[in-house]
């Protein structure tokens with residue numbers, strides 16, 4: 001594990017999840033924390049050796065377990081605060097909601113591993129100053145009393161934010177994935193495809209000295225990665241549409257996932273399958289927003305059929 005400097009006051013720790021680090025007025029701030037206690041211990045050791053500055057807060061971009069899983073240990077050892085948006089914060093304090101969202105009921109044991117359900121931590125909310133419905137709702141806004149700015153990144157999760165530092169680094173969270181991740185999994189965690197496209201377009205038009213996605217190397221030019229991610233999203237939309245097009249009857253979302261998964265020899269366990277199912281659902285909503293698919297209830301099943309084609 002190492003700290004790589006990107007700006008005067010900004011570093012990142014490359015890894016399976018890239019962790020950001022920033023200093024202001026003699027205090028340190030982490031951007032996300034990583035998966036588990038072991039990662040938390042390594043981060044603290046590194047910061048103690050290299051920076052020796054008190055840690056004031058972890059700023060979480062969103063509440064997925066690989067981003068908040070080390071919060072609990074770091075908070076216990078340093079007494080730092082955990083800052084995140086209100087909705088993501090509720091899931092960070094009540095991490096059993098994460099598998100509950102996947103299963104839509106109290107989760108069974110097989111989907112409660114650390115990759116889905118992190119240890120809970122105590123959150124201080126960062127409030128979006130604009131009201132819902134205000135046209136400025138998606139504008140960036142300051143993160144408490146720091147020079148950091150929160151940038152809403154809708155699409156991947158409930159209220160994910162990116163973080164902009166005053167020295168030109170833009171942490172873009174899970175708005176983008178490395179092409180090897182896209183090629184390997186094809187489905188990524190995704191709640192709102194239409195918004196994810198808008199977020200990607202916004203990132204492509206943003207000026208920054210460095211862009212740091214959580215699951216791709218830091219880069220000075222993000223545009224090619226944006227293109228590949230939009231292509232990855234379109235691949236799934238068309239695969240879902242193709243499954244409906246090649247079927248003589250409307251299909252459930254489970255059947256759509258099964259047809260795509262079997263055709264592309266994908267392997268998945270229960271948590272992975274439920275994540276993929278949620279992704280298929282997001283693309284079905286997207287197709288319905290494009291007026292290309294519609295749901296209906298048949299024989300006590302919610303099924304989908306193509307429309308206007």
Ligand SMILES: [Zn+2]
Pocket residue numbers: 017064066067174214215
């Ligand atoms: Zn992630």
